[in-house]
Amino acid sequence: MQMELDKVHMKVAVLLKQVPDLAEELEVDESGKALDTEYIKFRLNEYDEHALEEAVCLKEAGQATEIVAFALDGEEVDKALFSAMAKGADKAVKLTGPEVEGSRQAAALFAETLGMDYDLIMTGVQSVDDRDGMMGPMLSSMLKVPCVSVVTRVEGKESSVTVHKEYFGGLMAAFDVQLPAVLGIQAARQTPRYAPVSKVRQIQQSAIIEEKSASGVSGSATSKVTTMAPPTKTGGAKILGSVDELMELLKKKGVA
Amino acid sequence: MGNVLVITEHMKGEFQDISFEMLGQARKLSTGGSCSALVYGSMKDRSSELGAADRVLCVGGSDDFNPETYASAALQIIQSEFPDLVLVGSTSMGIDLAPVLGVSLDLPIISYCSCIEISGDNFEFTSQLYSGKMDVKSTAPKAVAMVLAGSFSAEDGKSGGSASVENVTADFGVGRVQFKELIEPEAAEVDITQSDILVAVGRGIGGKDDIEVAQELAKNLNADLACSRPVVDAGWLPKSCQVGKSGLKVNPKVYIALGISGAPEHLEGMKDVSTIIAINTDKNAPIFDVAHYGMTGDLFDICEELEDSLS
Missing domain, CATH: 3.40.50.1220 (TPP-binding domain)
Known part of the structure; x- marks a missing residue:
């Protein structure tokens, strides 16, 4: 029964977001201000994968009792949520409602839905498209709870977590953070696990994704987008046509 | 165009390059207004390095970065100074500050800025999105902008005369986040x-x-x-x-x-x-x-x- 006594009763929400797969070629739509999303593939924000992994690690270490994965409705979101359950989330919730533009509105929607129901909210530190701010710290500010971002390690206690925040060059700082709190996760303690297709399929047949509708997004302050375009090429690289040319260059530079 | 405030960053008693990079650009953007730099803790003693600013605002507090206390203090200074533009590093520390400041002050937050210019009554920002595959331009008259390291010249921020050094007071929050220690990187096999x-x-x-x-x-x-x-x-x-x-x-x-x-x-x-x-x-x-x-x-x-x- 020792295990039971040591167990930390912590309810964790993990926020997941689909982002364009950058392996695909990105194109600007007719407005000239946004991505053309018609043909691009979406994938889970890689930092969110780390947030989920760290949450599952916490639960496995007996430092979290329940993990609920949340995502806004959108491209291939069901797949991401089923996969999150296959990896260890106890429940999955999809937020339906008004179309959300940008991470700030998304944060507002999550703030409304999550309220103070969770001890810990974990999400990826950033995403490739969060033009108007990072979700974690914005959400914490809306909920008026503390937040630490760029986190690489979480240890759960009864009413707080100890986290490692990464600076640069491998330098980190440790913080104690009182719960409830939000964490922006940079990297989990281990490589995010892979959910086998068979397991995802099994979950798909047995589990359901709960749907919650969020009422609205207030008109928060935002800048006005005027253009989106691939960066102007600044001369760039001299393209080598063959490995022989590459060899020649390496010799010239004294490398080979 | 107006007043620009730079939230400086430091580590182990030295200003980070990003502080000078932001300051140099703030200097250019604050024509007709004032360019201020907010410094924490004992970095006040290094204020003379920030001569590119008109004013150095010393808020005191701990030298160790703390997401809660540093944001709380910056928030109050902004509320009393009303800058048009607040520059924060697009850095580990900046990620803990800028989004919180933007939401608390109801100001637009502009992530991943590689360029900031004046365009009429607005600032025009270029954000590098999708891992640098797209440049997005946006405008706002007031904002909190997160500046990518290396976007502006640090030299511009290191030159200049002498700023007036002022002590300002602020509340450092309610202690929900406690700094414990710095953790040095493990020794590398190869440097x-x-x-x-x-x-x-x-x-x-x-x-x-x-x-x-x-x-x-x-x-x-x-x-x-x-x-x-x-x-x-x-x-x-x-x-x-x-x-x-x-x-x-x-x-x-x-x-x-x-x-x-x-x-x-x-x-x-x-x-x-x-x-x-x-x-x-x-x-x-x-x-x-x-x-x-x-x-x-x-x-x-x-x-x-x-x-x-x-x-």
């Missing part, structure tokens, strides 16, 4: 900041087993192995090999980038290298913009052929 030649691998390398191909190439070229962030996150190479924003800044004679797309975070650590050779399958990868030489094609075919030529 890649000292390497002459680096072979750096990115996500395009595929998997841990494929790292061996790069390792072999590095060995044959008398080079050290380095990598970009995803490779470390995947556990394929140790943190001490990581080049970029949260890793190390390197300056070898030759930098060979294998399967590195060139996200802004990575470029931050290597774009000043005098010879950059990039090999990538994607001909549109941003790495080709900073590289001097490039080659497109399958990494393994190229590496294999190169090995043959070398032996």
